[in-house]
Structure formats: C-alpha cells, structure tokens
Amino acid sequence: MTEITAERVMLHGLRGHCNSPIAGHCTTDPDGQLSLRGGLLSRRIGVRPRPHPGRERQ
Numbered sequence: 918m919t920e921i922t923a924e925r926v927m928l929h930g931l932r933g934h935c936n937s938p939i940a941g942h943c944t945t946d947p948d949g950q951l952s953l954r955g956g957l958l959s960r961r962i963g964v965r966p967r968p969h970p971g972r973e974r975q
Contacts, residue, residue, distance in 0.1 A: 920945060923953050931957075 918926075924941040933939040938958035946952050 918951065920951065923951050927953060927955055931955075 920943040923943040927941045928934070928937070928939055931937070931939055940956040940958070941953065942955075943951055943953040
C-alpha cells in the first residue's frame with residue numbers, strides 16, 4: 918500500500934470526500950512500515966489529531 922492509498926482509505930472509512938474537514942498524513946518509516954496520522958476539524962472543538970492506534974511514536 919502506498920502513502921496516498923492509506924490516506925484515501927482513511928478518508929473513505931470516515932465517509933469523507935475532498936471537501937470534508939478531515940486531514941490525513943502518511944509517511945513510510947525506515948523499516949518500511951506506514952505511519953498514518955489523521956485529524957478531524959470541528960467548529961466546536963477545533964482540530965483533534967488521532968494517531969494510528971497500533972503504533973506509538975517515541
């Protein structure tokens with residue numbers, strides 16, 4: 918899976934589209950594993966970043 922594919926899969930899973938207030942950023946770690954971070958924008962609470970639950974950055 919490529920980085921852009923991972924971002925699009927996340928957007929689709931959240932039922933978003935190109936104009937949705939959803940942010941996604943995927944990178945490939947040196948070990949080849951993808952690392953995906955996302956955020957949702959809300960007028961009431963601002964941006965809520967959500968790291969991928971399976972991997973913690975140190």
